[in-house]
Every structure is written in C-alpha cells, then in structure tokens.
Amino acid sequence: MAVSIDGPLTLPVDGPLTAAWLRQRRQRWVERSEFDIGYPNAVDYPDGDDFDLSISEILAGVSLNNVGHPFTPTSGFSGHSLPLEQQLIRELGAMFRCPPGSVTGFVTSGSTESVRAALLAARRRFRRRAVVYASTAAHTCVAKVTEELCLPLQLVPAGAGGGMDYAALTTLVAQRRRGLAVVVVATIGTTMVEAVDDVPAVHAALDAAGVPAGRRWVHADAALAGIPLAMLDPADRPGFDFGDGADSLNISGHKYLAVNTSCSALVLREDRCAPLNPTPTYTGAPDLTPAGSRSGHTPVLMLAALHGFGTDGLRSRAETCRSHAAALVELLTAADVPAWRHKDAFTVVFPAPSDRLRARWPLPVQDGWGHVICMPGKPFTRYERFAAEYLADRRDHGGHPLPGRPTAVAADLEDAIAC
Numbered sequence: 023m024a025v026s027i028d029g030p031l032t033l034p035v036d037g038p039l040t041a042a043w044l045r046q047r048r049q050r051w052v053e054r055s056e057f058d059i060g061y062p063n064a065v066d067y068p069d070g071d072d073f074d075l076s077i078s079e080i081l082a083g084v085s086l087n088n089v090g091h092p093f094t095p096t097s098g099f100s101g102h103s104l105p106l107e108q109q110l111i112r113e114l115g116a117m118f119r120c121p122p123g124s125v126t127g128f129v130t131s132g133s134t135e136s137v138r139a140a141l142l143a144a145r146r147r148f149r150r151r152a153v154v155y156a157s158t159a160a161h162t163c164v165a166k167v168t169e170e171l172c173l174p175l176q177l178v179p180a181g182a183g184g185g186m187d188y189a190a191l192t193t194l195v196a197q198r199r200r201g202l203a204v205v206v207v208a209t210i211g212t213t214m215v216e217a218v219d220d221v222p223a224v225h226a227a228l229d230a231a232g233v234p235a236g237r238r239w240v241h242a243d244a245a246l247a248g249i250p251l252a253m254l255d256p257a258d259r260p261g262f263d264f265g266d267g268a269d270s271l272n273i274s275g276h277k278y279l280a281v282n283t284s285c286s287a288l289v290l291r292e293d294r295c296a297p298l299n300p301t302p303t304y305t306g307a308p309d310l311t312p313a314g315s316r317s318g319h320t321p322v323l324m325l326a327a328l329h330g331f332g333t334d335g336l337r338s339r340a341e342t343c344r345s346h347a348a349a350l351v352e353l354l355t356a357a358d359v360p361a362w363r364h365k366d367a368f369t370v371v372f373p374a375p376s377d378r379l380r381a382r383w384p385l386p387v388q389d390g391w392g393h394v395i396c397m398p399g400k401p402f403t404r405y406e407r408f409a410a411e412y413l414a415d416r417r418d419h420g421g422h423p424l425p426g427r428p429t430a431v432a433a434d435l436e437d438a439i440a441c
C-alpha cells in the first residue's frame with residue numbers, strides 16, 4: 023500500500039499502523055532530523071561499541087520495570103535494573119562531587135519530572151513552609167511544577183546575559199514571610215541562551231538575606247549543561263555542583279548523553295532529605311519515588327552512554343561542540359550578524375530567523391532572538407548550510423529586524439561576542 027508520508031504525522035486513513043508504514047515514517051524522521059539544530063539532542067549514542075549486538079537490541083526483548091527505589095532492596099519482582107540505576111546515580115554523584123556517603127536519587131522520565139521530584143523533596147524537608155525562587159530565564163517547568171506542588175514561586179529577574187540577578191534575589195528573599203525556608207532553582211544552562219546561574223553566588227545572596235544554612239535548598243537544573251561543565255576544571259567554570267553547594271541536581275539523558283528516548287537522572291544529597299516511612303508495597307519494595315512504574319531501560323541506556331563515551335569521550339565531545347559553536351559565531355559575525363555565545367556554551371544566539379526560514383529549520387525564538395545549539399553527532403556542515411540560508415534570506419529580504427535587547431542579552435553583548 024502506497025502511503026503518503028509528506029503530510030502531517032497521521033496514520034494511513036484506510037488501515038492499521040503497519041511496520042511498512044512505520045518504516046517510511048522512520049525514514050522521514052531521519053531525513054527531517056537534519057534540520058533539528060535548535061533542540062539540544064545529541065545523536066551520537068555509542069550503540070554497538072564493545073557489544074556483539076547494539077545495546078538497544080540487547081534490551082529489545084526484555085520487560086523491565088524499576089518500580090521502587092534504586093537504593094532500597096526489592097524482592098517481589100526480578101524484571102528490573104535497579105542495581106544499574108543505583109550505579110548510574112552513584113557515578114553521577116561522583117562526577118558532580120556529591121559526598122559518596124550521602125548520594126541518593128533515581129532516574130525519571132525527563133528533567134521536568136526531576137525538578138518536580140527535587141522540589142517535592144525540599145517541600146517535605148521544610149514541611150511545605152517554603153518559597154521557591156527561580157530566575158525569569160528558568161525553564162517553564164519550574165512554574166508548572168511549583169503550581170502543581172502548591173509551592174509559592176517568586177521569579178527573580180535575569181540580569182544581562184541571562185543569569186540570575188543575585189542582588190535582586192537577596193532583596194526578594196529578605197521580603198519573604200518570616201520563618202519560611204528558601205528553595206532556589208539555579209538554572210545551569212538556560213533554554214534560550216545557555217546562561218549558568220552560579221551556585222556559590224546564590225548562597226552568598228542567601229547569606230546576605232540572613233537565611234540560616236538549615237533553612238535553604240539549592241537545586242541545580244543542569245539538564246543540558248551539567249555533564250559538559252563537569253568536564254571542565256572547577257576553577258575554570260561557574261560553580262554549579264554539590265561541591266559548590268547544590269543540594270540536588272538533574273541532568274537529561276536525551277540531551278548530552280544521546281539516549282534516544284526521554285529520561286533524566288536526579289541526584290540528591292540524602293542527608294538533606296527528610297526521612298520517609300518506607301512502607302513496602304506489593305512488590306516487596308518501599309516505593310520512595312514519586313512515580314509508580316518506571317522505565318528499567320532508560321537507566322541502562324544512560325549508564326551505557328556514560329561508559330561508552332568514557333570521561334575522555336564526554337570531554338572531547340564537549341570540546342567539539344564548543345568549537346563548532348565558536349566557528350558558527352565567527353561565520354555569522356563575519357557577515358555583520360550580531361551573533362554571540364556564552365563562554366563554554368554550545369548555544370549560538372542571533373536575531374530570530376524569518377518564519378520563512380523557520381518553516382524549514384524549526385528553531386525556537388524568543389524576544390526577537392533565535393538560537394542554534396551545537397550538539398554531538400551533528401556535523402558542522404549542517405550549521406554552515408543553515409548560516410548560508412540565513413544570510414541569503416537576510417540579503418534577499420532586507421535583513422532581519424534588529425530585536426530589542428531582552429534583559430537576557432543586554433549589556434554584556436559585546437563581551438559575549440568576544441567569547
């Protein structure tokens with residue numbers, strides 16, 4: 023049966039979903055992915071390396087369900103990968119300098135769920151008597167999740183460059199109702215410009231507002247940039263991990279780790295969490311995770327990525343992305359486009375492409391700016407092709423209207439361009 027696959031993603035009208043149709047659909051997904059340079063999904067998963075079969079094939083015929091918690095023994099069900107999940111969390115804990123004796127955490131469906139679980143842990147610890155602070159450039163999941171958890175959210179202005187305005191944080195925190203604990207979500211790589219909130223600066227702001235050490239929780243939302251930043255010398259990067267004072271931290275598996283399905287790991291300092299009543303469920307395991315059934319495949323896929331790339335691979339991939347981003351900035355600025363990036367960022371920011379161009383290159387835009395995120399597995403020729411089309415579009419249609427400067431990119435634009 024001939025099926026059109028040019029239209030929107032719909033099933034063939036006259037039949038069931040077939041493997042043949044899906045194969046065609048897959049082909050189209052693969053072809054279209056050539057243009058996905060605005061979303062930070064790495065596509066170089068080390069599948070097949072050192073294995074007879076690819077990791078996905080090994081997992082294909084196995085039903086796994088990680089119901090429960092990777093750090094508590096389970097007895098009622100053998101189809102799980104909880105020990106591997108625990109190992110993943112421990113290895114990430116070490117990468118992010120969490121004291122080995124106080125590492126806990128689990129794998130979730132994505133960074134939104136991780137942020138939710140971290141804020142839930144903070145809410146439990148402070149018995150709901152807490153206010154959440156995040157910058158206006160934080161991921162939209164923070165607003166979504168605080169509403170869901172009935173936690174008040176106070177947005178802190180993002181300063182020039184997209185990072186949190188720490189003086190404003192001090193002022194806002196000092197104004198909160200007496201006795202309320204303070205939970206700060208630091209964004210480690212904002213969605214649009216990949217700005218990094220500095221965790222030591224957050225602590226200094228809370229010190230200035232007189233918040234006692236036992237009445238604060240700093241979560242580092244490091245969905246994209248956590249692992250790439252961890253590959254740098256701590257003296258040479260913004261402070262963001264447990265060694266810098268974070269109480270919990272999340273990374274995404276489908277971003278830098280190139281896992282082909284959404285997943286995220288949340289690492290928490292156990293000594294910061296309120297003790298829970300671990301009542302065993304029907305599986306014989308106390309279910310300490312907010313979810314019920316959880317994927318047993320994604321922890322394996324994430325651990326296999328960590329080991330498959332290795333520390334050297336994780337580092338060199340980041341270096342390649344940074345050099346691609348630097349070269350793309352150079353390409354655009356050489357043609358008088360005010361493109362820029364933060365030091366160490368994979369994200370290149372420039373005046374938003376026209377809707378015409380975005381019909382072909384599905385890039386996100388905000389406040390008149392757009393971005394490309396240079397990710398592992400995507401060749402530089404793709405960015406060159408985009409830049410050529412962007413510049414041609416600009417030439418043929420009288421240039422892009424120069425956007426107003428959003429708070430996120432105002433005063434230090436010149437400095438940023440120099441990076």
Ligand SMILES: *Cc1c(COP(=O)(O)O)cnc(C)c1O
Nearest residue numbers: 132133134135161211243245246
């Ligand atoms: C991608 C991202 C998220 C959301 O992650 P999901 O996996 O889509 O839920 C949250 N925060 C930051 C900083 C991100 O980059």
